[in-house]
Amino acid sequence: xxxxxxxxxxxxxRYKRRTLLTASLITIGVIFVLVFISISGSFKNMMVGQIxxxxxxxxxxxxxxxxxxxxxxxxxxxxxxxxMKKVEGVLQTIPEIESFSPRIKFGGLFSNxxxxxxxxxxxxxxxxxxxxxxxxxxxxxxxxxxxxxGEILIPDLLSKGMGVKPGDTVVVVATxxxxxxxxxxxxxxxxxxxxxxxxxxxxxxxLNDAVEVLRMEEVxxxxxxxxxxxxxKLEKVNAEISNLLSGEVTKxxxxxxxxxxxxxxxxxxxxATMIDLMTFFIKLMLIAVVLISIMNVMIMSVYExxxxxxxxxxxxxxxxxxxxxxxxxxxxxxxxGIITGNIFGMAIVFILKxxxxxxxxxxxxGLILIPTVNVGDLLVISAIVIAVxxxxxxxxxxxxxxxxxIKALRSV
Amino acid sequence: MGxxxxxxxxxxxxxGEVTVRxxxxxxxxxxxxxxxxxxxxxxxxxxxxxxxxGCLDKxxxxxxxxxxxxVSALDRKQGASFxxxxxxxxxxxxxxxxxxxxxxxxxxxxxxxxxxxxxEREKRILNLLQAVGMLEQKDKYPDQISGGQKQxxxxxxxxxxxxxxxxxxxxxANLDHSTAYRVIELMKKMRDEFKTTFIFSTxxxxxxxxxxxxxxxxxxxLTGKQVKGGGKNA
Ligand SMILES: Nc1ncnc2c1ncn2[C@@H]1O[C@H](COP(=O)(O)OP(=O)(O)OP(=O)(O)O)[C@@H](O)[C@H]1O
Ligand SMILES: [Mg+2]
Numbered sequence: 001x002x003x004x005x006x007x008x009x010x011x012x013x014r015y016k017r018r019t020l021l022t023a024s025l026i027t028i029g030v031i032f033v034l035v036f037i038s039i040s041g042s043f044k045n046m047m048v049g050q051i052x053x054x055x056x057x058x059x060x061x062x063x064x065x066x067x068x069x070x071x072x073x074x075x076x077x078x079x080x081x082x083x084m085k086k087v088e089g090v091l092q093t094i095p096e097i098e099s100f101s102p103r104i105k106f107g108g109l110f111s112n113x114x115x116x117x118x119x120x121x122x123x124x125x126x127x128x129x130x131x132x133x134x135x136x137x138x139x140x141x142x143x144x145x146x147x148x149x150g151e152i153l154i155p156d157l158l159s160k161g162m163g164v165k166p167g168d169t170v171v172v173v174a175t176x177x178x179x180x181x182x183x184x185x186x187x188x189x190x191x192x193x194x195x196x197x198x199x200x201x202x203x204x205x206x207l208n209d210a211v212e213v214l215r216m217e218e219v220x221x222x223x224x225x226x227x228x229x230x231x232x233k234l235e236k237v238n239a240e241i242s243n244l245l246s247g248e249v250t251k252x253x254x255x256x257x258x259x260x261x262x263x264x265x266x267x268x269x270x271x272a273t274m275i276d277l278m279t280f281f282i283k284l285m286l287i288a289v290v291l292i293s294i295m296n297v298m299i300m301s302v303y304e305x306x307x308x309x310x311x312x313x314x315x316x317x318x319x320x321x322x323x324x325x326x327x328x329x330x331x332x333x334x335x336x337g338i339i340t341g342n343i344f345g346m347a348i349v350f351i352l353k354x355x356x357x358x359x360x361x362x363x364x365x366g367l368i369l370i371p372t373v374n375v376g377d378l379l380v381i382s383a384i385v386i387a388v389x390x391x392x393x394x395x396x397x398x399x400x401x402x403x404x405x406i407k408a409l410r411s412v
Numbered sequence: 413m414g415x416x417x418x419x420x421x422x423x424x425x426x427x428g429e430v431t432v433r434x435x436x437x438x439x440x441x442x443x444x445x446x447x448x449x450x451x452x453x454x455x456x457x458x459x460x461x462x463x464x465x466g467c468l469d470k471x472x473x474x475x476x477x478x479x480x481x482x483v484s485a486l487d488r489k490q491g492a493s494f495x496x497x498x499x500x501x502x503x504x505x506x507x508x509x510x511x512x513x514x515x516x517x518x519x520x521x522x523x524x525x526x527x528x529x530x531x532e533r534e535k536r537i538l539n540l541l542q543a544v545g546m547l548e549q550k551d552k553y554p555d556q557i558s559g560g561q562k563q564x565x566x567x568x569x570x571x572x573x574x575x576x577x578x579x580x581x582x583x584x585a586n587l588d589h590s591t592a593y594r595v596i597e598l599m600k601k602m603r604d605e606f607k608t609t610f611i612f613s614t615x616x617x618x619x620x621x622x623x624x625x626x627x628x629x630x631x632x633x634l635t636g637k638q639v640k641g642g643g644k645n646a
Contacts, residue, residue, distance in 0.1 A: 003523045007511060007512070010512070013511075308507070308510075312520075312524070313492065314501050315495065315569075315570075317492065317524050318496075318525075405468050406469055
């Protein structure tokens with residue numbers, strides 16, 4: 001085996017320029033893919049992170065049918081205490097869950113005593129909410145980064161539009177399920193930066209205040225946002241929760257709950273999918289580059305070395321050995337390309353990281369791009385290049401192994 | 413019993429519509445440790461015959477045995493492995509691997525054709541390098557040595573597997589006369605030392621004189637056998 005590699009490497013060095021050209025082509029392809037994957041990956045992660053960590057959470061549970069009419073924030077599709085107990089019971093048994101936060105969502109009127117406008121509000125338990133969507137405090141651009149009963153966090157558009165600031169007193173008026181209207185005074189504790197996507201312009205009050213404004217006799221929850229310890233386990237936990245809750249049915253025999261991952265709740269899932277698709281096509285292009293360049297070189301190599309092949313075949317080298325000689329040569333060429341590609345690609349990614357390139361996402365500006373190459377991607381790309389190199393050399397190598405020694409020896 | 417026994421050996425080539433009878437029933441018997449030459453004009457069938465003996469091609473008719481084995485019906489893989497075990501080749505154009513040094517060229521069959529342990533390998537190669545007088549050039553590449561030296565290396569490569577037979581089709585055609593003469597002398601010396609049968613073909617009348625048994629081929633037929641010196645082959 002060592003000998004096969006020695007011969008392969010020497011033959012590659014024999015045509016230095018050609019080897020260099022082909023290896024550089026593969027190197028450039030690998031660099032391109034690595035840089036693209038790391039940048040798009042970091043962009044995607046940041047985007048997903050922004051969405052899930054600043055308002056959505058990783059998963060949400062509602063009463064069945066809620067999401068379909070989520071734009072109306074229907075109060076008649078809330079989870080009653082019994083149902084909520086079930087949900088809490090289930091969530092507490094799943095160790096992968098970091099935290100969850102019950103929310104009461106409703107629409108109302110917001111008044112600064114001179115003007116009135118619409119507002120969408122979430123009644124939350126601040127401690128649980130901040131744990132479940134940890135980027136929330138960073139969205140508070142003015143005022144305190146906390147929320148006490150009697151206080152309200154308002155979206156910045158509202159703050160500007162109504163000319164109110166932290167410390168001001170405002171009134172929230174809402175109609176409850178039975179149609180009775182109730183109002184309550186709040187002190188603005190902070191202003192929330194808006195985020196792109198549904199729910200990105202909501203205000204927040206304490207859960208108990210929401211119960212009071214809506215004159216609920218018992219606490220009814222609109223949605224439960226869930227955060228996982230490991231985002232990678234999303235599908236698994238989703239399946240587990242859905243499975244554990246599927247036993248619960250309504251009187252009509254329909255499932256009582258619905259569980260959604262962030263993907264189903266945010267339109268940005270499509271963008272994330274698009275990025276994945278683009279990554280896939282870039283990889284496909286890399287495969288084409290490697291396949292064609294290696295095959296080209298190996299066909300040339302076999303063609304140029306017909307007499308050598310005739311010689312080694314005549315002195316008794318078995319066809320399988322001849323085949324492996326050429327396959328190893330293609331393998332080595334791919335290996336050189338992938339090693340240099342990985343080194344340069346990682347260097348470029350590192351430089352990009354140091355450059356602290358910023359970009360804007362939605363209304364959030366100054367997000368710093370943190371491109372990273374993960375080992376998994378590196379291994380997958382390397383494996384692809386190696387495998388394609390071997391596959392590309394197979395046909396020329398097979399041709400070499402099938403040559404008739406006398407014919408091959410006669411050729412000039 | 414001869415090492416190589418050929419009876420009524422025939423070979424036809426199909427060149428389009430025409431069938432060329434390159435060998436028209438050739439019979440001979442070559443004893444072990446002989447030093448044999450096939451001579452004849454161009455197109456007489458020397459290469460064709462050597463290709464058959466070397467198991468590089470299959471006869472159209474007749475029988476051919478090498479060391480008791482019927483080699484007229486070997487398939488491609490069997491042929492390769494028979495050659496690797498039993499036959500050494502020396503080519504007109506030397507055919508050394510350009511990417512391997514002198515030492516590595518001789519080592520090649522021991523690594524890629526047979527699997528010989530390191531110690532034994534080294535012993536045989538150094539011994540042969542010494543015998544063919546190329547020990548000092550062992551780390552040079554083929555393009556750094558002369559034609560005569562290349563053919564010496566090729567002789568060593570052919571012998572390193574301890575074959576029972578070495579075949580050389582026009583081994584001296586690309587060498588000047590005195591170099592050619594020395595290569596043939598070397599082959600003879602190797603025969604004496606290793607008791608390997610050598611069969612070569614040539615045009616060169618002066619070189620032919622060095623063979624102990626000379627077969628003359630004409631138009632695909634054996635027309636003469638000349639035994640010189642006698643004695644060496646029992
Ligand atoms: N592959 C082939 N196809 C058709 N005819 C062939 C083929 N090889 C050899 N011949 C013919 O067979 C005959 C014998 O050829 P061969 O090469 O054995 O002669 P040779 O004695 O080696 O000649 P030279 O001294 O020129 O090398 C010639 O008539 C040649 O034209
Ligand atoms: Mg010939």
